[in-house]
Amino acid sequence: MDQPLADKVRVLDAAGRRLSPCTGERAQGLVDDGKAEWADGEIPTIRLRREIELPPPPVPPEPPGKGRRLLLHACCGPCTTYPALHLRQQEFAVSAFWYNPNIHPFAEHERRREALRQFAGAIDLPLIEWPDYEMVEFLRAVAGREAHGQRCRICYRMRLERTAQAAQERGFAAFTTTLLISPYQDEDLIRAIGEEAGRTSGVEFYYERLRRGWSERGRLAKVHELYRQDYCGCIYSEWESRRGLPKD
Ligand code: SF4
Structure with missing residues (x-):
């Protein structure tokens, strides 16, 4: 027919x-x-008139974290919300790591650390805290290089190298940082410094575009009633923020 x-x-x-x-x-x-x-x-x-042999359906890729321990450098409570939960969804066994000698003054450092502890407790997130407050080392390291871009490079390096070291000493398979979630930070520079610290320590720096979770971060911070700061962290950023000065 x-x-x-x-x-x-x-x-x-x-x-x-x-x-x-x-x-x-x-x-x-x-x-x-x-x-x-x-x-x-x-x-x-x-x-x-005949049957066709179809190829088997594609196997979904394994989640990148499958069975791997990851140390998440945490800069504050709010910025830890989405990354920690998202990385868990990727099947990483996540622990948070507190090391932020760039947060001034000490009372502010403690307030942000307390917000991180609060969130970590709420989601049963293991938290490792660096015992010292190395504000003096930070200020010495940036002395003479206080312009915004220059000092941030040093700031990222201090925190990421310490995290890589802690990850290496404790047998983590990978490390990363909550700094990657913030649209106010230099993502490319953080990634480059993280990967360099990864090569030196022998622990993989895990990069993902966490900025997609920025608005979810805001929602989660409200849900958990976390303290939310209004300047980046160092005394220079506090001054710039209060005075409305240009960053460079
Ligand atoms: S502005 Fe933020 S990232 Fe830059 S040096 Fe200060 S605390 Fe570090």
Whole structure:
């Protein structure tokens, strides 16, 4: 039986499985060659006379964290919310790490640390805290290089190198940082310094575009009633923020 030529014809194999459609001309050719027959129905359809062996469905990729321990450098409670939960979804066994000698004054450092403890307690997140407050080392390291971009490079390096060291000493497979979530930080520079610290320590720096979770971070911080700071951390950023000074 000839069918009027259609633009697209549905194709079934002998077992009734749907295959890729073909043109009406191609369908009629298969029927004329005895390889298929027209099937009843409103949609033009041919049924092949043989079964087609289909490739197995693709196997979904394994989550990157599968069975791996990751040390998450945590800069504050709010910025830890989305990254910690997201990395857990990636099946990392996540621990947080507190080391932020760039947060001044000490009372502010303690307030942010307390917010992190609060969140870690709420989600049973193991938390490792660096025992010392190395504010003096930080200020010495940035002395003479206080301009915004210059001092931030030093600040990232101090924190990421310490995290890499802690990860290496404690047998973590990877480390990363909550700094990656913030649109106010230099993501490319953080990544470059993290990867360098990873090569030196032999522990992988795990990079992911965490900024996609920025608004979710805000929501979670509200849900958990976490303290939210209004300046980056160092005395210079506090001064810039209060005075509305340009950053460079
Ligand atoms: S502005 Fe923020 S990132 Fe830059 S040095 Fe200060 S605390 Fe560190």
